[in-house]
Amino acid sequence: MHVIDRRKNPKSKSLGNRQRFLRRMNWHIREAVKQSIRGRDIADLEGGQEISIDSKDLQEPTFHHDGQKGDREFVLPGNREYRLGDKIPKPKSDGGSGSGGSPDGDSEDDFAFVLSSDEFLNYFFEDLELPNLAKKKLKSMVSPARVRAGYSKDGAPQRMNLKQTMRRSLSRRIALGRPSKSECERLQSELEEAIQCGNEAEADRIRDLLSSMRVRMQRVPFLDTVDLRYSRFEQIPRPTTQAVMFCLMDTSASMTEDLKDLAKRFYMLLHLFLKRHYRAVEMVFIRHTYTAAEVDEDTFFHGRDSGGTIVSSALEEMVNVIKARYPVEDWNIYAAQASDGHNFDYDMPLTLQLLEQEILPLCQYYAYIEVGDDIFPGGSVLWEGYTSVIQRHKNFSRAEVIEASEIFSVFHDLFASDGVRSHG
Secondary structure: OOOOHHHHHHHOOHHHHHHHHHHHHHHHHHHHHHHHHHOHHHOOOOEEEEEEHHHHHHOOOOOOOOOOOOOOOOOOOOOOOOOOOOOOOOOOOOOOOOOOOOOOOOOOEEEEEEEHHHHHHHHHHOOOOOOOOOOHHOOOOEEEEEEEEEEEOOOEEEEEEEEHHHHHHHHHHHHHHOHHHHHHHHHHHHHHHHHHHHHHHHHHHHHHHHHHHHHHHOOOOOOOOHHEEEEEEEEEEOOOOOEEEEEEEEEEOOOOHHHHHHHHHHHHHHHHHHHHHEEEEEEEEEOOOOOEEEOHHHHHHEEEEEEEOOHHHHHHHHHHHHHHHHHOOEEEEEEEEEOOOOOOHHHHHHHHHHHHHOOOOOOOOOOOOOOOEOOOOOOOOHHHOOOOHHHHHOOEEEEEEEHHHHHHHHHHHOOOOOOOOOOO
């Protein structure tokens, strides 16, 4: 069987050569992508990325003769020192093959090139061990939308389509030979001229024409009920194509930078998946200690506020933002909460009430990830409190994340089909 690749090469590039290069440098590129993730914003994950590779890693092994051994014959042009039969001593070396470093400190720059969006995402997924994640499907909310469905002969007066009505009126008047108002005005002016000139015969003829035209105008009305057309609309189900992603994170003193980095990687993946399934995705960042506030992305990850932990404050802030800006009929709402599991015991009843009665009925999915080592023998306060929530709500999932490679388990629970979804 013969396979012909008819894919067009990108402009000024060779697709085949680029693919061979990516395969050969796979390990180095994967490491470079891993390093670049830390410095990227969440919303920029889907864009391309410039990657740098040490120029030494580009060298390929070759077979060649050892220049320090064996006999070779060659011509040295411009010889003024040696004659035929003279022996030329071998150059002295410090031992070992290869060349030394440059005496003036110069070296080759790193090789930099740009990965396309798809290439970058492929390496990003490979790093997180997500081989089959792209095959999963998100469920889109369906909301009724009013769309035009042609015209009807009856309807409410406010829906009358004047353009279509007048078009049909004109067609009917032309077909039935109804005189126009301009024709009557022209004959009227000709009648006045004939009277002024004393031409009674011409005046009588014009009077007869005018009388006949007025009769036809009365018989064929300017606008008839058969001309009326009304705009018609139908309600059809249409998937909502925009989503909002709420990122909630505990920023108390126990959440170290490493734990925040784990949470950031999870947020990056969730945002990426939503971008691939919805036309527009907005992000809302809510950080909390004993109080909660909506902040920008930089403050969310790098702010220095610290204090105790009251989770219900973040949930209350999320409810307020949804009511103010994101009506459920227009938005797909997703939420991701990251915490080390700490919360005051007295705050758990209010936390569970807000989650089950206010937030989960509005959300497509709500994912809770507990980051860090398992230091609670019987589970953290939040982990134990959310156990009852999982049993009653299918759109809630939780997972413990200690290393970046474990983030895949959360996504498997979140986006698996109904028959195989596990909730932790």
